[in-house]
Amino acid sequence: MHYSISQVATMAGVSARTLRHYDEIGLLTPAAVSSNGYRWYGRSELRRLQRILLLRDLDVPLPQIDAVLAGDDDEASALRRHLTIVTAERDRLDRIAATITRTLDDLEGGDRLPDEEFFRGLDEGRSQLAATLEERFGNAAAGTVQTGTTHTARWTRDDYDQAAADGRELYARLSRARRSGVDPTSVRALDLIAEHHEAVRAVWPVDPAAYHALADLIETDPQQRDVVGAEDPDLPLWLATAVRAYAVRRLDHG
Template identity: 70%
Template sequence: MWCSISKVATMSGVSARTLRHYDEIGLLSPGQVSVNGYRWYGRTELRRLQRILLLRDLDVPLPQIKAILSGEDDEIVALRRHSRFVSAERDRLDAIAVTISRTLDDLEGGRSLPDDEFFRGLQEGRAQLAATLQEKFGESATGVLPTVDVWPVHWSREDFDEAVSQGRNLYNRLSRARRADVDPTSSIALDIVEEHYEAVCATWPASPAAYHGLADLIESDPSQRAVVGVDDPDLPSWLAAAIRAYAVRRLEHRP
């Protein structure tokens, strides 16, 4: 029995766009494609999708899921590695939560929070994120982020607040483009993403390869997905596709 992509999307709760993305990255291809381009999925593909969704529920990154399902990675070893990542991520978020609490005390008049303490949790969080990136993607991944002391040295608290405000405005514009079904690889999307690239370069000198790698981080790291997708859960995947396209087309990155 063959199921259309729309039926699979309805049964699984995964959008047709996501299923097409899985096909594009070689994670889940349809069992058959008819002459008119319709995609059909059989029992084998449905079983594979079920396993993909189980691993996604555990927040295992798509590249690692692909390796597991291809037999290139031992599932137990992969899940243990992922468990270490989750534990490190929990510790990083705990450090940031402490900073948020301190900042709220400051804003509500509980006590005056010195600027160096304001950035302390951000420093700790950035250092922890670099460690988890190295665990997850290898040594080269740590180059995706600036050093932990970039913000405190060059930015005041007002600079940070302004950057956060500008970032939210940019994410809102990106979200509006996504909701309007703008192709993330189109010139319209890349013109907006150019502002994202410039904002990134304002805090660290991202090479074309590093900016391209940032797409994987936005898609797979829970905290980064939370930041980008706070108002639009579908934005991280859209933005990741746009970043990859921008790095290749505008920055001449060659993956």
């Protein structure tokens, strides 16, 4: 049985545009294309799409997915490898979740998190950020995380706590501006974003291009979006727009 591109898109929870893109780059070729240009997919294409989406869920870049699938010798062994990857990722996220839980207990007056555990959690967070930057912007962008780590090498736990408190206070002011209807590209908003830019530079030496790119992470990266939108789910989009405007108007990006 063959399915149309719209049927496959509905079943897989992706857009038809995504499926057309996969076809254009040779990642997922339809079983047949009719004379009117309609794409049709069979069961083997659905299985391949499943593997593609599994790897995308693990944030594997599309070129690497193509290489992984090209090396698959049979479907069962490929799925076993995917299961190993998924299980390892689950375990990694469980470790990060446990660290966050212990940190919350510490902040809310429960058992104090040992300092070595506190900094281990920070290291895991940095590693995740570096991986995200490398995938989206290349090795040079990921290297800036290490430079930022050097900048904060002498920080104590109190320094990190103060930076976190300052960040929450800044996000609260940004949220109040957003809720009051301040245009994210206005002078008033950009004056506030100047504080955000300085706070970012204190821990991560971003240049204008990197700061502009940060807006994409604020909008789309779950970790960054959760931090920014912890108290105001609509703040990430507003802040991303303001960051882009600041990079262009105040930092002469582009």
